[in-house]
Amino acid sequence: MSREIPEFERFEDWEAEQMQDPEFRAAAEELEPVHQVSRLRIMRGLSQAQLAELVGTQQPSIARLESGRVEPKLSFLRRVVEALGGRLEVRIVPDEGRPAEALEARQA
16 A cells, blocks of 8 residues: 655745745844854754853743844843854844935934
């Protein structure tokens, strides 16, 4: 008796399709730093508790950071990233979609 195995969509294909939705894209971009921290921790073979010890904090602080439920202070995020052997980069880029009139109105 032969059973047909259903075909599953590749995650990359699903994600590419979802990224077409502006709301999904905004949520994914907001959580991206959180996912980077989690991925780097896992790549380094560390548990949340081990990372917390390296950072000088408690495991629940790492769990909250990785869940995306809190917006961490830059200083805390820097300590976490450095403990993981990474480098934190902050970029400020112009919002090309914002009309100049909106900027002028804010300055008035």
